[in-house]
Amino acid sequence: MANFHFVLSFAHGQEPVATEQEEDSFPAIMLESVVVPLPSEVFAVLDKLGGGNWRAALSDQGPSNGRAGRLGMALQLGVVLAEGFVATHAEDAEAIEAIGKEVLRLSGALGLRSEVEAHCQAILDGASQGAWSEIRIEFDRAELRVRDAMERVEDSALAHCISIGGWVRGTEALATTIGDVYTADRAELLHQPLVSAHLLKQAQQIKESARNKNSQELLTDIVGAMEQIDALLQGEEASHLSTLQTRELKTICAQIVEQIRGEN
Amino acid sequence: MYRFFRRLVLTSSLSLLCSGGAISQDTTPLSGRDIAKAEAQETAKDLVVKGFIIRGDSWSGEALDSGKVGVRHHLFKGNEYVFVLGGTFPSDIEFSVLTPNRKPVPSEVTTDGKTATIRLNPPKTGTYLIVFSLKSSDHERIPWALVYGYR
Numbered sequence: 389m390a391n392f393h394f395v396l397s398f399a400h401g402q403e404p405v406a407t408e409q410e411e412d413s414f415p416a417i418m419l420e421s422v423v424v425p426l427p428s429e430v431f432a433v434l435d436k437l438g439g440g441n442w443r444a445a446l447s448d449q450g451p452s453n454g455r456a457g458r459l460g461m462a463l464q465l466g467v468v469l470a471e472g473f474v475a476t477h478a479e480d481a482e483a484i485e486a487i488g489k490e491v492l493r494l495s496g497a498l499g500l501r502s503e504v505e506a507h508c509q510a511i512l513d514g515a516s517q518g519a520w521s522e523i524r525i526e527f528d529r530a531e532l533r534v535r536d537a538m539e540r541v542e543d544s545a546l547a548h549c550i551s552i553g554g555w556v557r558g559t560e561a562l563a564t565t566i567g568d569v570y571t572a573d574r575a576e577l578l579h580q581p582l583v584s585a586h587l588l589k590q591a592q593q594i595k596e597s598a599r600n601k602n603s604q605e606l607l608t609d610i611v612g613a614m615e616q617i618d619a620l621l622q623g624e625e626a627s628h629l630s631t632l633q634t635r636e637l638k639t640i641c642a643q644i645v646e647q648i649r650g651e652n
Numbered sequence: 653m654y655r656f657f658r659r660l661v662l663t664s665s666l667s668l669l670c671s672g673g674a675i676s677q678d679t680t681p682l683s684g685r686d687i688a689k690a691e692a693q694e695t696a697k698d699l700v701v702k703g704f705i706i707r708g709d710s711w712s713g714e715a716l717d718s719g720k721v722g723v724r725h726h727l728f729k730g731n732e733y734v735f736v737l738g739g740t741f742p743s744d745i746e747f748s749v750l751t752p753n754r755k756p757v758p759s760e761v762t763t764d765g766k767t768a769t770i771r772l773n774p775p776k777t778g779t780y781l782i783v784f785s786l787k788s789s790d791h792e793r794i795p796w797a798l799v800y801g802y803r
Contacts (some may be wrong), residue, residue, distance in 0.1 A: 416720035416783055423709045425726060429802055433730035525705065532708035582726050582779040627778075 422586040424551045427473035427558030428524045430577050435477075437574050440565030442478035447471065447557075451490060453650035457600040458498060459607065462546040463648045465494040465534065466553025472511070472527045474561045476520050484515040484523060495534060498546070503533045545597060548590040552610070553648055555587055559617075560641035563634050572628040578637060579629065584621045588614045606647060613644045684740045684795030685712040688766075692738030692799045695767040699734055699801055706801035715785065717792050720746075723782045727774040731802040735782055737768045740795040743786040750781040 434440055452464050468490045475483035488511045495504045507530035514523040531554065535547040559578065566574045591614050595607035617640055620626060620633055629637065689710055696706045715721050727733055737747060745768035749757045757780065759772035774780060786794045 416722035416781075417715070418722045418724070419711060419713065421711060421723075423707070423711065423725060423800075425728070426707065428705075429707075429731065430728055432802070433728045436730045521705075528708050576777045577728060579777060580726055582724060 422582060424555050424583055424587070425580070426524075426528055427470050427554070427561065428477065428528075430558070430562055431473065431477045433577055434562065434565060434574060437571070437577075438569060441568060442474060442561075442565065443480060444568070445474055445561040445564045446478055446480065446483055447474075447645070450486070451493065452648070455650055456602040456606040458546060459549050459594065459598060459600070459603040460648065460650075461494055461497050462538075462549035463553040463606070463610075465491065465498070466531075466550035466555075467557040467645055467648055468494060469527055469531045469550070470554040470557035470561070473524065473558065476523045476527065479518070479520055481515040481518070485512060488512045488515070491530060498534075500534050500537050503537045504530045507533065545594045548587075548594060552587050552591055552614075553645075555583060556614075556641050556644045556648075560638055560645055563638035563641060567631065567634045567638055570631045570634060575629045575634055576627060578634065579621060579627045581618075581621045581623075581626065584614070584618045588618045609647050610644055613640050613647075616640050684714070685797055687740045688712060688738040688795045689797035689799070690738070691740075691766045692736045692797050695738065695764065695769060696734075696736045696799050696801060699736070699769075703803045704732075704734055704801035705803060706799060710797055710799045712795070712797040714793050714795050717794065718785055718787045720783055720785045721796070723798060724779055725782055725800070727777065727780050728802075729774050729777045732771065732773050733800060733802050734769060734771045735798060735800045737770075737784050737786075738797045738799075739766050739786050739788075741788050741791050742766050743788040743791075743794055745784060745786050747784045748782075750783060751775070752778050752780065754781065 431442075452467075456463070468487055472484065472487045472491070475487055488508045491504060492501060492508050495501045507526045510526045511523050511530070514520070514526065531550060535550055538544065538547040559580075563578060566578065588611070591607060591611045595604065595611050598604045598607050617637065620629070620637055689712060692710070693706070696704075700706060711723055713721065735747075735749070737745060739745065742765045745763050747761050747763070747768045747770045749759055749770060749772050751757055757772050757774065759770050761768060761770045763769075768784070770782075782798070784798075786796060788794055
């Protein structure tokens with residue numbers, strides 16, 4: 389007879405989940421929660437595998453035109469924060485300055501300006517001094533503070549939107565850079581089925597609970613695109629995406645980012 | 653093989669509670685997890701000077717005495733990773749990282765009362781399982797927190 393125990397656990401920025409232990413089949417309580425890797429965590433490996441043209445991977449840092457309410461703004465904030473990691477890797481002080489301002493604008497629109505103000509100042513100071521490592525840490529902290537604040541007011545959907553927007557933009561930049569100089573080892577970095585499945589599930593849940601019509605439409609598009617991404621990344625053969633698949637992944641991510649930014 | 657492994661969301665667990673199911677509410681005081689996280693972060697500070705970038709994100713929870721806890725996490729070959737586990741009480745900590753095929757990854761483990769640290773270089777990019785347990789002679793349930801870093 390199986391013996392079950394239940395314990396509630398948390399990952400930061402995640403909803404609490406109850407997990408179940410069945411001692412007869414697997415001797416551990418498993419956490420369902422997933423921590424999404426930072427773009428810089430993956431970029432660092434790519435640098436060891438020949439690096440890339442990070443400046444070419446940078447996109448427009450101007451204010452976005454998204455009109456999908458607070459969920460849309462949270463998605464935009466995730467995209468912008470990920471752009472910050474790309475700009476930091478590109479060591480582009482001008483881009484970082486623009487991104488820092490956009491982070492402040494979006495955080496302000498979400499009522500969270502005070503949460504990130506100090507981090508944005510540190511980012512701007514770091515950019516003027518070329519302190520790239522410190523800037524990466526401050527982008528991580530800024531994202532964490534915003535998600536933390538959202539969790540405190542029990543708005544985990546917004547926190548998840550930041551993770552979704554950030555991962556999609558980070559993956560787009562990664563696929564762009566890998567596609568420029570393709571090797572199977574570099575393409576292996578794109579194989580993130582655990583993260584992809586986790587974020588798809590969250591996007592589906594947010595879509596179901598979205599009340600704003602624009603948000604529902606945006607989330608419907610995002611879920612559809614993320615289902616395509618998930619299909620690409622699942623399975624054994626997906627561990628080394630081909631050049632064609634890498635291009636396909638980049639295209640899907642780029643489309644999501646454009647939709648989030650209100651560019652199509 | 654692990655088909656019996658089922659996960660329930662909080663709402664499901666609460667309904668089980670109401671129906672008398674064998675489930676325990678999250679009675680961990682917030683401060684318990686905070687203390688555990690502070691312990692882990694304090695230990696992790698020493699790793700920053702060694703070039704590790706410590707993530708602000710973390711996992712936390714409450715473990716049964718000697719009960720194993722598993723956390724799935726995606727690791728990238730080429731990075732060196734460090735995971736620091738903090739507990740609220742001094743305990744004997746067992747800590748390991750398993751490959752997707754559940755084979756132990758060669759790693760270096762150090763323990764220090766309330767915390768344990770494991771360092772490893774993942775042999776390939778993929779989803780790994782971080783497994784740990786905390787054994788205490790005085791407490792049946794032990795709040796814990798897990799932070800990680802990379803370089």
